[in-house]
Amino acid sequence: MTIDGIFSTSNAFSNLSKLTTKKMAKMERFCKEHGLVFENPDDYCDPIIDFQDDKRLPLKLVKKLAELNYHTAKPIQAVAIPIILEKRDFVGKAETGSGKTLAFVIPALTFMLNEDEIETKSAGCYPKVMIISPTRELAIQTNEVIEQIGLFKSICVYGGASRMTQYSELRSKKPPIIVGTPGRINDFLETGSIHMSKCNYLVLDEADRMFDMGFYPQIKKIIDLCPGIRERQTLLFSATWVEKVQELADPLLNPNRSLVSIGPLYGLKACIDIKQHLFHCREHDKKKLLEEIFREFDGFKILVFTATKLRAQSVCDDFNDLNITKCDYIHGDVAQERRERLIQDFNRGRSMVIFATDVASRGLDIKEIHVVVNYDFPIDVETYVHRIGRCGRNGAKGLSFTFITDRFLENQYQHKKLLKVVSSSGNIIPDNLQL
Numbered sequence: 416m417t418i419d420g421i422f423s424t425s426n427a428f429s430n431l432s433k434l435t436t437k438k439m440a441k442m443e444r445f446c447k448e449h450g451l452v453f454e455n456p457d458d459y460c461d462p463i464i465d466f467q468d469d470k471r472l473p474l475k476l477v478k479k480l481a482e483l484n485y486h487t488a489k490p491i492q493a494v495a496i497p498i499i500l501e502k503r504d505f506v507g508k509a510e511t512g513s514g515k516t517l518a519f520v521i522p523a524l525t526f527m528l529n530e531d532e533i534e535t536k537s538a539g540c541y542p543k544v545m546i547i548s549p550t551r552e553l554a555i556q557t558n559e560v561i562e563q564i565g566l567f568k569s570i571c572v573y574g575g576a577s578r579m580t581q582y583s584e585l586r587s588k589k590p591p592i593i594v595g596t597p598g599r600i601n602d603f604l605e606t607g608s609i610h611m612s613k614c615n616y617l618v619l620d621e622a623d624r625m626f627d628m629g630f631y632p633q634i635k636k637i638i639d640l641c642p643g644i645r646e647r648q649t650l651l652f653s654a655t656w657v658e659k660v661q662e663l664a665d666p667l668l669n670p671n672r673s674l675v676s677i678g679p680l681y682g683l684k685a686c687i688d689i690k691q692h693l694f695h696c697r698e699h700d701k702k703k704l705l706e707e708i709f710r711e712f713d714g715f716k717i718l719v720f721t722a723t724k725l726r727a728q729s730v731c732d733d734f735n736d737l738n739i740t741k742c743d744y745i746h747g748d749v750a751q752e753r754r755e756r757l758i759q760d761f762n763r764g765r766s767m768v769i770f771a772t773d774v775a776s777r778g779l780d781i782k783e784i785h786v787v788v789n790y791d792f793p794i795d796v797e798t799y800v801h802r803i804g805r806c807g808r809n810g811a812k813g814l815s816f817t818f819i820t821d822r823f824l825e826n827q828y829q830h831k832k833l834l835k836v837v838s839s840s841g842n843i844i845p846d847n848l849q850l
């Protein structure tokens with residue numbers, strides 16, 4: 416569409432009336448350069464480039480961002496922040512490790528700083544902002560980002576940790592921001608420890624996962640307690656997004672919602688900084704292959720995904736017996752305290768090899784993971800994209816190795832999808848895996 420064409424299609428919600436021709440051209444160039452796709456080009460905005468030069472962001476926030484070394488906006492932040500600041504609902508799809516967290520945290524803090532006063536005198540806990548994550552570790556991580564910026568109180572509520580401690584924190588701090596996992600949030604809603612009537616900023620991080628059958632009813636319960644669709648802002652983010660999920664999401668979103676993606680709106684795309692390797696092998700070859708990887712990448716951080724909890728534990732034990740490198744494992748049945756300690760150790764480089772189930776596949780931003788291994792192929796290619804996305808984050812280079820057995824190849828649909836994802840980011844498909 417030409418610039419003139421875009422102007423002629425502007426609608427009541429459009430930002431276009433505010434954009435000069437020069438700014439429109441700048442936006443078109445920006446989209447081209449970063450592979451940004453707007454479902455509706457009427458949503459074009461004036462992108463944020465440098466945080467400190469942008470008058471839309473409060474000085475207090477910009478200073479904090481600079482202290483934390485955040486100076487230039489990542490492409491998804493550049494467009495998500497201005498659109499969200501226009502009070503629009505937003506769906507943002509951008510590759511793993513591309514900075515989606517700050518894309519929803521910065522506008523939340525901006526709104527709160529622009530408010531006259533944050534009410535803390537009410538009897539109960541009435542958050543203004545709620546961020547829902549599918550896993551405990553991701554919720555903790557997002558809460559840490561907010562705490563690091565440090566402008567407002569936030570509390571993280573999640574299962575596996577003391578309900579009493581979280582409850583007393585909610586009572587005493589009455590935080591304006593709550594980050595949490597669906598189950599524990601619902602627990603606190605049911606007991607009246609959290610009230611949603613003032614929550615007009617709701618984020619579903621890893622939104623496609625949130626619409627899985629298991630999570631959907633819990634999410635729906637939370638949303639039903641929020642102010643109505645026109646009063647609240649609902650923001651959805653993920654690295655993977657399909658049309659079917661958008662159909663589930665639409666009833667929860669204002670009709671003027673904006674959908675922006677880096678890369679195709681609904682297609683699957685892995686981060687291009689990850690070099691992906693596929694190995695066609697037999698089940699009993701896997702240990703030998705992994706041993707080779709451990710020897711080759713000795714001293715690097717490696718994350719190995721398995722299909723089940725038992726397997727994470729047993730393969731980890733087998734490798735500890737081999738004494739090549741010290742390994743740990745994490746899965747849903749590991750005590751929460753230990754899970755948190757392990758992630759911390761992995762982050763700090765005290766642990767270098769972790770076996771994990773998909774409890775670690777989404778959102779975790781662990782420093783310097785160099786290699787991801789799919790010892791077992793995950794349930795679908797979306798999960799594959801998230802798993803390998805634990806490396807190659809924020810511009811770093813990463814490597815992934817995926818073991819593929821004949822059993823996976825029986826599923827032609829997933830096989831085809833995988834080959835498309837791998838080849839579209841310039842990686843080579845071995846002959847024995849070609850369709």
Ligand SMILES: Nc1ncnc2c1ncn2[C@@H]1O[C@H](COP(=O)(O)OP(=O)(O)OP(=O)(O)O)[C@@H](O)[C@H]1O
Binds near residue numbers: 488513516517780809
């Ligand atoms: N503007 C910025 N400048 C510098 N670093 C940034 C900026 N924004 C984010 N980062 C860093 O990029 C890394 C990845 O960000 P983040 O975890 O938000 O990615 P993500 O897109 O949510 O990934 P995933 O899809 O895996 O959840 C983090 O370490 C974060 O600190």
